[in-house]
Amino acid sequence: MGNDTVIRAEGLGKKYIIGHKAEGHSATLRDAIVRAGRSFARTLKQTASGRAILVGETTEEFWALKDVSFEVKRGAVLGIIGRNGAGKSTLLKLLSRITDPSEGRVEIKGRVASLLEVGTGFHPELTGRENIYLNGAILGMARSEIRRKFDEIVAFSGVERFLDTPVKRYSSGMYVRLAFAVAAHLEPEILIVDEVLAVGDAEFQRKCISKIESITGSAHRTVILVSHNMATMQSLVSHAIYLEGGRTAGAVPVEEAVASYLNRSPSVGRSSFVRTSPPREADAFITAVRVLDQAGRASHRMPTCESFSIEIEWENISGVPANPFIRMRRQDGVNALLASDVPIDTDGTKKESAGSYMSRVKIPANFINAGEFVLDVMLWSSKPQRRLDIEQDVLGFSIWDPMDERCLARGNFNTPVYSVFYPALQWSFDRVLEEPCRRTMAQEITEP
Numbered sequence: 280m281g282n283d284t285v286i287r288a289e290g291l292g293k294k295y296i297i298g299h300k301a302e303g304h305s306a307t308l309r310d311a312i313v314r315a316g317r318s319f320a321r322t323l324k325q326t327a328s329g330r331a332i333l334v335g336e337t338t339e340e341f342w343a344l345k346d347v348s349f350e351v352k353r354g355a356v357l358g359i360i361g362r363n364g365a366g367k368s369t370l371l372k373l374l375s376r377i378t379d380p381s382e383g384r385v386e387i388k389g390r391v392a393s394l395l396e397v398g399t400g401f402h403p404e405l406t407g408r409e410n411i412y413l414n415g416a417i418l419g420m421a422r423s424e425i426r427r428k429f430d431e432i433v434a435f436s437g438v439e440r441f442l443d444t445p446v447k448r449y450s451s452g453m454y455v456r457l458a459f460a461v462a463a464h465l466e467p468e469i470l471i472v473d474e475v476l477a478v479g480d481a482e483f484q485r486k487c488i489s490k491i492e493s494i495t496g497s498a499h500r501t502v503i504l505v506s507h508n509m510a511t512m513q514s515l516v517s518h519a520i521y522l523e524g525g526r527t528a529g530a531v532p533v534e535e536a537v538a539s540y541l542n543r544s545p546s547v548g549r550s551s552f553v554r555t556s557p558p559r560e561a562d563a564f565i566t567a568v569r570v571l572d573q574a575g576r577a578s579h580r581m582p583t584c585e586s587f588s589i590e591i592e593w594e595n596i597s598g599v600p601a602n603p604f605i606r607m608r609r610q611d612g613v614n615a616l617l618a619s620d621v622p623i624d625t626d627g628t629k630k631e632s633a634g635s636y637m638s639r640v641k642i643p644a645n646f647i648n649a650g651e652f653v654l655d656v657m658l659w660s661s662k663p664q665r666r667l668d669i670e671q672d673v674l675g676f677s678i679w680d681p682m683d684e685r686c687l688a689r690g691n692f693n694t695p696v697y698s699v700f701y702p703a704l705q706w707s708f709d710r711v712l713e714e715p716c717r718r719t720m721a722q723e724i725t726e727p
Contacts, residue, residue, distance in 0.1 A: 283352050283353050284350050284351070284352055284353070284388070285351055285352065285353050285387065285388045285389050285468065285469060285501050286349075286350065286351035286374065286385065286386070286387050286388075286469065286501070286503075287349075287350050287351075287385070287386045288347055288348055288349050288350075288373075288374075288383070288384075288385045288386075289348050289383055289384055289385075290346050290347070290348055290382060290383035290384075291344055291346075291347040291348070291370070291373060291380050291382070291383040291384070291385060292342060292344050292345045292346060292347070292380060292381050292382040292383050293342070293343045293344040293366075293369050293373060293378070293380055293381050294340060294341065294342050294343070294381040294382075295340075295341045295342075295343060296339070296340055296341070297339040297340075297341050342381075342525055343366050343369040343525050344366045344369050344370060344373070344380075344525045344526075345525045345526055346383070346526060347366075347370065347383070347520075347522075347525075347526065347527055348383075348529060349520055349527070349529045349530045350530070351501055351503070351530070352501075353499055353500075353501055354495055354496075354499040354500065354501060355495070355501055355502075355517070355518070356491065356495050356501075356502045356504060356515050356516050356517065357501075357502070357503050357504070357516065357518060357519065357520065357530060358504050358505070358506070358512045358515070358516035358518070358519030358520070358533055358536065359371070359503065359504070359505045359519065359520050359522065360505075360506075360509075360512065360519050360520065360521050360522070360536050360537065360539075360540045361521060361522035361523060361540070362523075362540075365522040365523055365524065365525065366522045366524075366525040366526075367473075367505050367522055368395070368473070369525075370520075370522070371393070371395055371471055371473060371503070371505065372395070373385060374387070374391070374393075374471060374503060375391060375393040375395065375471055376391070377393075377395075387469065388468075389467070389468025389469050389501070390418070390419055390467045390468050390469070391467060391468070391469045391470075391471065392418050392462040392463075392465065392467035392469070392470050392471070393462070393470075393471040394458055394459055394462050394470075394471065394472050394473060395471070395473045400413070400414045400417050400418075400458070401413070401414065401446050401454070401457075401458065402446075403445065403446055403447035404445055404447065405445065405446065406442065406443045406444060406445055406446065407436075407438055407441060407442045407443070407444065407446055407449070407457055408442045408443055410446055410457070410461075411425065411429065411432055411433075411457070411461055412425055414458070414461045414462075415461060415465050418461075418462070418465050418467060420465050424465070425465065428464045428465060428466075431464055432457075432460045432461055432464045432465075433460075435456075435460040435463075435464065435486065435490075436453075436456040436457045436459075436460035437456055437483070438453050438456060438457055441453065452483075455483075456483055459472070459487055463487075463490050463491075463494065466500075467500070468500055468501065469500070469501045469502075469503070470491075470494065470500065470501070470502045470503070471502075471503040472487075472491075472502065472503070472504050472505070473505045474505055474506055474507060488511070488514070488515060491504070491515060492515070504516060506612075507612060508612035509537050509540065509541070509610065509612040510612045510613050511612065512533055512536075512537060512612075513533055513534070513537060516533045517532070517533060518530045518531060518532060518533060518536075519531065519532075519533045519536035519537070520536065521535075521536040521539045521540055523539075541610045541651070549579060549673075549674050549675055549676075550569065550570045550577040550578050550579040550674060550676060551567070551568070551569045551570070551577045551674070552567060552568040552569075552670065552673045552674055553566070553567045554566050554567065557594070558668070561596060561667065561668060562595075562596055562597040562599045562601070562660070562667055563593060563594060563595045563596060563597070563599055563601040563658050563660075563667045563668060564593065564594055564596075564658065564667070564668040565591060565592070565593050565603075565656055565658060565668050565670050566592045566593055566594050566635075567590075567591070567592040568589070568590070568591050568592075568654070568656050568670065568673050568674060569589070569590040569674075570587060570588075570589055570590075570654070570674055570676050571587060571588045571589075571590055571639075572585065572587050573585040573586050573587060573644075575588075578676070579674070579675065579676040579677065580676065580677050580678075580679060581676065581677075581678050581679070582678070582679055582680070582681050583644070583645060583647070583648070583649055583678055583679065583680045583681070583701065584644055584645060584681060585644050586641055586642060586643050586644045587641075587642055588639050588640065588641045588642070589605055589639070589640050589642070589654065590637065590638070590639045591603045591605075591637065591638045591639070591656055592635070592636070592637045593635075593636050593637075593638070593658055593668075594634075594635055594636075595632070595633050595634055595635075595636060596633060597633065598632050598633045599660050599667065600660055600661055600662050601636075601658050601659070601660055601667055602619060602620045602658070602659055602660075602661065603619070603620045603638045603656065603657070603658055604617075604618070604619040604620070604656070604657040604658070604659055605617070605618050605619075605640065605654060605655065605656055605657075606654070606655040606657075607647075607652050607653075607654055608652060608653050608654075608655065609650055609651065609652060609699070610650075610651045610652070610653060610675075613699065615647060615650075615652060615699045616642070616647065616699075618640055619659075620638050620640070644703075645701075645702055645703035646700065646702055647678055647699065647700065647701070648678070648680075648698050648699060648700060648701035649677075649678050649679050649680040649701070650677070650678060651675070651676075651677050652675070652676055652677070652678065653672050653674070653675045654672075654673055654674040654675070654676070655669065655670065655671045655672065655673065656669070656670045656673055657669040657670075680701075
């Protein structure tokens with residue numbers, strides 16, 4: 280491993296054995312023979328993805344990672360991108376030495392601090408003050424080193440008022456702020472940060488981003504960052520690993536990794552969603568979602584100059600006060616639109632009775648800028664406030680500007696406008712000064 284290389288992974292793989300529920304014990308001898316034959320056949324058959332092999336009637340061999348290789352240089356910020364289940368968490372656990380690989384090897388040069396989940400390394404019964412010393416010791420820091428950084432850690436975390444309160448009474452946001460503050464200020468050579476930063480508020484996320492930039496810039500320390508926010512990735516990361524099905528082509532320029540992530544979105548080009556089976560023991564759940572054009576037809580491509588609607592069908596099982604909520608996101612992770620239905624129906628009656636409902640929200644024409652978008656839909660209850668059901672990345676659609684296409688047809692390639700809103704606002708124009716007056720004013724300005 281070269282002097283400037285701090286992480287090198289070669290052919291990393293991680294295998295798990297997954298158990299499945301066995302059939303009832305009342306099966307006949309014929310059933311047992313059939314199961315034995317199927318079990319033998321499954322031991323010889325590997326799935327097309329290469330991730331899972333059935334090794335018996337009730338067990339399955341699952342490869343969370345397979346043949347993963349890459350290098351990370353000192354002072355770099357490496358992103359890890361992939362959808363849920365792609366193998367990101369498994370890779371981070373291997374890099375953090377939490378678990379060992381089933382095959383391959385990873386070489387790490389330097390002290391590693393990992394922030395993989397809320398409250399990692401914290402003892403719930405100890406206070407924030409005590410957990411700073413405990414977490415620092417886990418990271419291999421001397422007590423004098425922790426004491427020297429203590430005030431800076433507390434100031435960064437913003438939990439001064441609750442420093443002597445047991446952390447079991449902290450909110451998830453307070454947990455994250457304190458955990459990140461400890462990991463970032465105790466000077467590890469390599470800092471591994473998972474999506475947990477999304478729990479913090481906007482101001483704290485800006486502080487974290489600024490801290491990451493400072494420790495990689497001036498201190499030449501290395502950061503491994505996982506996030507579903509592509510805008511954050513592109514602002515912080517130069518190279519990234521795109522994981523799909525536990526495999527990767529290695530570290531590539533972040534723009535290439537983000538493009539792979541977005542182009543493989545399961546919701547791209549889907550204008551409708553229908554749930555095939557209801558969830559178990561749900562008070563209320565979403566049954567269908569549609570994007571409708573101005574004429575009321577399902578569509579995944581709408582012009583900016585026309586309105587469109589989002590239609591949500593949902594079932595209220597137990598009579599809870601349920602209300603739909605939508606989030607429209609650009610595919611780079613930037614929120615474009617948040618909207619929630621009011622807690623009453625149009626006739627003024629509360630939605631607190633069991634039954635089937637349909638809600639529709641209209642997005643006006645000339646409001647959202649052209650681009651690619653994905654949709655999250657949620658049902659929430661206001662009494663008490665809690666989430667009842669959620670469908671993330673449920674649909675994907677595009678908004679296009681006819682003017683842009685006419686310009687492209689003429690060969691006028693304009694620079695795209697990177698903004699969420701591009702409304703047709705009311706402008707006024709008045710001619711204030713006549714030309715002779717302009718000349719007179721110019722002379723007054725230039726002449727001594």
